[in-house]
Structures are given as structure tokens and as C-alpha cells.
Amino acid sequence: MSAEQPIKFYQTGTFTVGNRLLSLEKRTVQASIGRSNALTSGHRACQGCGEALGARYVLDAAMRATKGRLVAVNATGCLEVFSTPYPESAWQVAWLHSLFGNAAAVASGVAAAFRMKGSDVRVLAQGGDGGTMDIGFGCLSGMFERNDDVLYVCYDNEAYMNTGVQRSSATPAGARTSTTPAVGGDPGNGFGTGKNLPVLAMAHGIPYVATASVADLHDLEAKVERAMAVHGARYLHVHVPCPLGWGSDPAKTIQVARLAVESGLFPLFEAEHGDVVRSTPIRRRVAVDSYLRLQTRFAHLLDGSVAGAEAIARIQVIADKNVARYGLAFTETDVELP
Amino acid sequence: MKQIEGSRAIAETVALCRPEVICAYPITPQTHIVEALSEIVKAGELDPCAFINVESEFAALSVAIGASAAGSRAYTATASQGLLYMTEALYNAAGLGLPIVMTLGTRAIGAPINIWNDHSDAMALRDAGWIQLFAESNQEAADLHVTAFRLAEELSVPVMVCVDGFILTHAFEPVDIATQADVDAFLPPFVPREVLDPADPITIGALVGPEAFTEVKVLAHQRMRRAIDRIPALASEFAARFGRTSGALVRSYRTLEADTVVVALGSVSGTIQEVVDAMRDEGQAVGSVSVVTFRPFPFAAVRQALKHALRVVVIEKNLAIGMRGVLAADVREALGVEAPPVHTVIAGLGGRGITSTSLHRVIGEAHTGTLELEHFLDLDRPTVVRATAKELSR
Secondary structure, three states: OOOEOOOOHHHOOOOOOOOOOOOHHHOOHHHEOOOOOOEOOOOOOOOOOHHHHHHHHHHHHHHHHOOOOEEEEEOOOHHHHHHOEOOOOOEOOEEEEOOOOOHHHHHHHHHHHHHHOOOOOEEEEEEEHHHHHHOOHHHHHHHHHOOOOEEEEEEEOOOEOOOOOEOOOOOOOOOOOOOOOOOOOOOOOOOOOOOOHHHHHHOOOOOEEEEEEOOOHHHHHHHHHHHHOOOOOEEEEEEOOOHHHHOOOHHHHHHHHHHHHHOOOOOOEEEEOOEEEEEOOEOOOOOHHHHHOOOHHHHHHHOOOHHHHHHHHHHHHHHHHHHHHHOOEOOHHHOOOO | OEEEEHHHHHHHHHHHOOOOEEEEOOOOOOHHHHHHHHHHHHOOOOOOOEEEEOOOHHHHHHHHHHHHHOOOOEEEEEOHHHHHHOHHHHHHHHHOOOOOEEEEEEOOOOOOOOOOOOOHHHHHOOOOOOEEEEOOOHHHHHHHHHHHHHHHHHHOOOEEEEEEOOOOOOOEEEEOOOOHHHHHHHOOOOOOOOOOOOOOOOEEOOEOOOOOHHHHHHHHHHHHHOHHHHHHHHHHHHHHHHOOOOOOOEEEEOOOOOOEEEEEOOOHHHHHHHHHHHHHHOOOOEEEEEEOEEEOOOHHHHHHHOOOOOEEEEEEOOOOOOOOOHHHHHHHHHHOOOOOOEEEEEOOHHHOOOOHHHHHHHHHHHHOOOOOOEEEOOOOHHHHHHHHHHHHHO
8 A cells, every 4th residue: 555545536525634736746744555644532621622633633743744753741641641541641742741831841851862962853842822922932942942852842822721721921802711710991901912922933033933824734844844954942832722712613713713713813923033933814804803713711702782892893903913023914926826 | 189179079080080071050069070070071071071151050950860861971960049949840850860969068048148068068958869978088989970870871860969068068188099090990881771862762850640650659769779789889889999999888887885876967976986985984884876878878887886775866957847857757767666766966057166165065975874765965045945935025
């Protein structure tokens, strides 16, 4: 049996796994039976989990890029909990979990050990937005500024989902979480809070920073491959919807993720040594409310009230700013010729 | 023999142990140790070895955890607040069975902030699953590191070598630094119990629920208790090769027919022994016991060392606020229900000097039966009385 399976008629037109209409070298690693299945089936993630999907694609792409010479370090969080309830493990990659806030530092140590042994093994660290942007930020910044040879991947689902959907510094303005309830005069998470971690990563001048979304898995894989092609500290920020925390339909994870991109709320770009070098223009721009209305965490803004409408307008301003800042407006020159 | 600073002796000995990854965040009084190591590494005298400057003690131990899990011999050093900032990682390293060796330049914990020596830091983390060895002298401080790596790697348990801040770390003493050949013969290359290896991928650090958590902890407890047998054996082996001992469970000094026995940890034992000599000359039957291995606590060895004592005086550089001294409680536990009176003398907090004059007085009081069970050495009682009255009047 060949590693690359032929296209079947009923598989054409899919945007997801395989995309067998593409030439062999452009197909996702998931189309190959030679994929590593680094995060294999049988784990305990919720239906429609964006993080599980993202991690599977990231790890398999990184495994392909390193020819299997990879070690993964995981922060505490959903990904760690749903994949390793002793005595089971869903990982088919050498995998280490230490603590919530130290994945980047542990990965630095693993990388140093392999460097001292003269080994070619590469290191990937991963965590959620809480483990990366909040409690793990000190260690992450240290790993960045030392330019340690680690690819750090943040799966951003915009709150502490593992502990029951509490606010993190990645929680978007207006969103209801269990610690930013939809009550009071300024319901949900406050405006003017939070941090932009890809930009903070860029401020360290590290060789490669990129954002990606599970809405575009080819793009995600390509960014993992580009990240693994360089040495030094690299950062990949992946937007991963959480049906449980966002109150979205588990069947619509990809659609929700795509609307985040198409609204301009989650810009896709790449940066090298502190400068943005590429961004993905939005071919079909949508208003933010088409994204917000698929999620009950924003339901209080969509109740027809004046305050709700004002909040949505403010969220639209955030999206518009992203479009201007990262050059996401689509022009004729952005059309890719086949 | 070299006339050398304690920190330098420790650094040179650690280098002889061939660590592959050293990471550190500066904190007084640990700094001279890692400065010396950075110089040794930068000069290429210890190759291959990565010296990593990190952004916190939490990161320092986390880097060591990653390096150790990937099969490297890993070392770090800290003190005081730094040890507390590592707390979560300390438990994690022990739970994962990673044989990291760390020097602790023992120092007080704030508030009020204080950079001088006592044992509050070591005591606060005594139950983190690390073996804790206390050095009496700079020779022992240096040598204990060789033993520590061997012990850690044999048992898959991390080891903390506790060295009194300033009193040892910054003191110049003649020290016999081991030779590389002797250290290599005593300390074989590190063979990890389990390791991150793409060729044989394993999961390290899984989530363990109530069905197996107790068993995991009992296994760690047993591994740690095995050190009780290994430490004397390694001390003998070390003596045979190096011509001097390194490590012990406890060390007794003139305890034969001693009615009053003083128990202590670390460098103060030297002063205590001088006082014992003086009191013996005066015809008083006193002796002393130095506890070298504090974790695992050597119950049998302490009981044996104190079996003829009519009273025990524990001199300790920590105060468990609202309780008493930590070491005295452990000594009482070792002695059981038939225990003679165990006096707690809290001394040397925040670097206050423990003088032979004061020790002589307090041991003398114990010997004549006039010492209270809880005593603060050289306490400025008028100040305490005045401040207490002020507090109560509010």
C-alpha cells in the first residue's frame, strides 16, 4: 500500500483532512498513512475540541519536519489532562509534563541536554493560553530572550477551560467567562484589557513568530514546517475554538475558527526577527457579529440592547484595527494564480 | 590542600562531577558558587556543559528538570527566597524521580528581609521529597556534592546539599579538592531510570488519580528511605578512595557517658564541639551529635546516638512559628515515648552569631536542670517585652 492514497470521487471538494486534490507535496501530513499520529485517537478531549485538532496537526507536522527526532514538553492544562490519564497515554512522541507555568523553561533544559550530547533531537513545547500568556509568561520570555532552540506552540482558546472557563489574559473583550459574568453595566470581560502575545514574542527579536488557526490546517502545517526549518526560539500562536467554553456547536469548530479569521479578530501573520514579513489577506471579510453570534459567551451582547450594540461596535473597531495593522485587506494582487 | 573560599571549593568539586547542564539565578549567598562555575564552563574546563542564565529560580530548577529528564546530569544552586520560589518545581523534580543536585546556601526568609544565615529555607522545604544533607565544614561541603550525585542517581531522588550561607560559603579554609580521576572512579556516568528518547517514546508526568496516587507516593517514600542504608555505605566507599569521610547519618562527638547531649545541624557543630571540650575539661558530662542527613530523617541513628542521654538540647536555626523548632520535634519523634527532656534552643536566626560563651551558658543550664524547654539564645528580652506591651495596648 502506498503512503499516499488516491483520491476517491466523494472526497473532492473537502477543505479538511487530506485535501487529495492537491499535488503530493502540498497535501497535509494527515493525508499520509506515514503520519506519526503523535496525538493518537482515544484521548478524552470534548467533541469538537479545537486544541486536540490543532495539537494533532502541529505535532505530526513537526514530526515530519524532524523525521521523528522530536521531544514534546507540555504545560498543565486541557491538552495534558485529556491525553494522559494514567495508565493511558495518547502520545506517540517522547513527551514530558512538569508544571503549569514552566513548559518553556523545561523545554530549554531538554534542548540544552540534547545540544550537550551532540544530538539532533529538536524540542517543541506546548500549552494553552493560560499556561503560556499568564502563569508561564516569565519562563516563556526567558526562553525567548536566550534564543533557546525551542518551538513554543500556544493553543489559544481564550480562557482557562480545564478549570471551568475562567478569564485569562487572552479572553476577548465582552466575552462571558465564569469569572467575567454577563452581569452589571459592563457585562463580560472588560474592554482595554488583555495582551497580544505574538507581538510580545516579536519584541524579543526571535527568529520566527507566527499565528495560525485550525480553520486553515494547511497554513498551520506550513508554519510549523517553516518554524522547524530554523533554529533558535520560535513561537506559534494557534487559535483553537473551545465548544464548551465558548458555547459553540461542536460541529462548527472549523466554521467558528474561520469566522474569527475572516472577521479580522484573529489576524494570520508571520514575523521574522521582530518584523512582520507576511500576512494572510482576508478574501471574504465578514462583520464581527457573524462570528460572535455562533457563541453563547457573547449572547448577552446580541440581545438587541443599545449597550450590546455598542459593545459589538467596539469589537468591530478591534477587528478593523487588526486589518489595518497587519495588512489584511484583500486586493487584486493577492489573488494566487494556480 | 588549598586555602580557598567555600563557594569556590564547592564549584570546583561540582565541576569534577561533570554536570552537563548548570542553570542559576543569582541570590545571596549562592552567587560565588555559580559565578565560579560560569567561569569554569566559559573557560572550557568542563566540556560538554551548558551554563544557562535564567530569569528566576523557578526557571532554574525547571531547566534542570528538562535537562535531567533528557538524560543529562543537572545542577543548580540557590538560597532562601529563591528556594521558596522554586517550591512547585522542587516537588515536581522529586515526584518525577529526577536526580538533580542543588546547593542551598542556607539563609533566612523574610519578612523582614534578611540575607544572613539560618535554616528557615531548608526547613520550609524539608518535605518536598529531596534528600537534605548538611555540611559542617567547607571540606564536607565540597565532598558532599560528589556523594550527592552518586546517591541521587542511584536512588533517582534529588539531593539538596545545605551549606550555611556566609559562614561556610564565604569563609576561606584549607580544603582538599578531589582529583578528577578519583571522582570519575567514585561517580560513574549518569544512567537515567527513564529518559526522553524519540527512539523509545515514553510519557513522563502523566495525570494520576486516586486509584494509584498513594502507591506512587509510597514508592517515593521507600526510595528516599533507602538512603538510610546507602549513605553510610557511600561514606565508607568515599573514605576508602579519598582518605576522608563524606556524608553520614549523624556524627557523635564525646557522647560516651554524656548525660547532656547537644544536637545540631551544619556549621554550628564545630562551635558546639569546642564548648563540649571546654565543659568536659570542667568535668561536666556533655557531648554532641551533628545530624548530617536531615531528610530522610535517620530515626534509628538518632535514637542510638542519644540512647544514654539524660537530657537533649537541640540548637536550631529555625523557628516554626506557632510551634517550636523543627529539628527538636523530629528528635522527639525519634526518641519515642520514653524520651528524656528535649530542650529547644532557637539560635542564630537571621545570622545572629552563636558564640561559645552563650552556648556554654545554655548547655550548662540544661546540665544543671534550669533550662526551660523552649529557649531563645541571646534574646533581647527587654525589647520583646516593650514591643509586646505596645502591641497589646492598641
